[in-house]
Amino acid sequence: MSTPSKTRDNFLLEPCTPADVEGMLSVYLAAFAPDYFSSFTFPATIAPAERQGWARARFLKTFSTPEIHNLKISDTSVTPPRIVAWARWGFPHVLDAAEKERRRAEKELADAAGSAWPRGANLEICDLKFGGIHAARERNVDWERDYIVHLLQTHPEYQKKGLARWLLDDVLERVDVEGRRCHIEATKDGLPLYRKLGFRETEVIEVDLRRWGGDRTGKNWVMVREPRGKEEEKSG
Numbered sequence: 001m002s003t004p005s006k007t008r009d010n011f012l013l014e015p016c017t018p019a020d021v022e023g024m025l026s027v028y029l030a031a032f033a034p035d036y037f038s039s040f041t042f043p044a045t046i047a048p049a050e051r052q053g054w055a056r057a058r059f060l061k062t063f064s065t066p067e068i069h070n071l072k073i074s075d076t077s078v079t080p081p082r083i084v085a086w087a088r089w090g091f092p093h094v095l096d097a098a099e100k101e102r103r104r105a106e107k108e109l110a111d112a113a114g115s116a117w118p119r120g121a122n123l124e125i126c127d128l129k130f131g132g133i134h135a136a137r138e139r140n141v142d143w144e145r146d147y148i149v150h151l152l153q154t155h156p157e158y159q160k161k162g163l164a165r166w167l168l169d170d171v172l173e174r175v176d177v178e179g180r181r182c183h184i185e186a187t188k189d190g191l192p193l194y195r196k197l198g199f200r201e202t203e204v205i206e207v208d209l210r211r212w213g214g215d216r217t218g219k220n221w222v223m224v225r226e227p228r229g230k231e232e233e234k235s236g
Contacts, residue, residue: 006170007076008166010075010076010077011073011074011075011076011084011163011166012073012074012076012081013071013072013073013166013167013170014071014072014074015069015070015071015072016063016070016071016072016083016086017063018060018063020070020072020083020086021056021059021060022056023072023082023083024059024070024072024083024086025052025055025056025059026083026155027083027084027085027086027153027154027155028055028059028151028153029051029052029055030155030156030157031153031154031155031156032153034156035187035189036209036214036216036218037129037187037207037209037218037219037220040122040125040207040209040212040214040218041117041121041122041125041126041129041130042117042118042120042121042122043120043121043122045120046118046119046120046121047119047120050118050119050120051118051120053118054117054118055118062088066093067090067091067092067093067143068088068089068090068091068150069088069089069090069091070086070087070088070089071086071087071089071167071170071171072085072086073085073086073163073166073167075158084154084155084157084158084163085153085154085155085158085163085164085167086151086153086167087149087151087152087153087164087167087168088149088150088151088152089147089148089149089150089171090143090147090148090149090150091147092143092144092145092146092147092180093143093144094144095143122212125207125209125212125218128207129205129207129218129220132205132207132220133185133205133220133222136185136202136203136205136222137183140183140202140222140224141183142181145180145181146180146181146182146183147171147175147180147181147182147183148182148183148184149168149182149183149184152164152167152168152184152190164190164193165193165197168193168197169197172197172225175225175227176227176228176229178227179227179229180227181224181225181226181227182199182224182225183222183223183224183225184199184223184225185205185220185221185222185223186199186201186220186221186223187220187221188219191221194223194225197225198225198226198228199223199224199225200223200224200225201221201222201223202222202223202224203221203222204219204220204221204222205219205220205221205222206218206219
């Protein structure tokens with residue numbers, strides 16, 4: 001299911017390619033740098049090359065994963081065009097038995113090698129945060145029918161321009177036409193936009209970061225969006 005290129009002002013929305021990984025990495029690192037929860041899972045003591053190499057490998061792997069679709073927005077007013085926002089979508093997909101087994105074996109190898117997270121990550125917090133997110137997905141997501149937003153980020157220099165909403169709206173139109181649910185995990189900053197688009201909170205992943213020198217609890221909100229047609233029927 002391909003996504004055609006679309007333009008708006010000086011911006012271009014289109015699918016990412018493996019050649020875009022460095023640009024995707026730059027946006028990812030800049031967008032999540034201010035996030036309080038992320039600063040504890042991946043502390044500043046992690047060597048930059050280690051974190052970048054870990055993320056680069058993960059991003060590249062998504063291009064060989066059939067259900068994953070990476071979409072980017074580029075600023076075409078600069079030369080060369082600069083990636084300024086992107087999203088990683090998971091589309092409905094049916095895995096056969098062989099693929100399920102291959103992925104299970106890959107995960108076991110990664111866990112055994114300690115490569116699930118970059119060296120220097122706080123593994124205990126990662127387990128609590130990402131383990132909680134994974135468990136919520138397993139409870140709530142029908143992987144063969146539902147859509148899921150795995151990542152959504154805009155470079156801080158380009159925020160408040162409606163780019164994140166564009167990345168969401170582009171696929172949510174399909175979601176509604178197909179009558180499917182969509183899932184996302186939100187930071188505090190993302191909540192207002194997601195609520196406006198029809199997502200509602202179903203769970204909150206909380207980790208008391210005071211155990212590790214923080215001053216408050218880290219939170220991510222698990223959210224689901226019903227197809228617009230069904231949502232309107234319920235409200236009617």
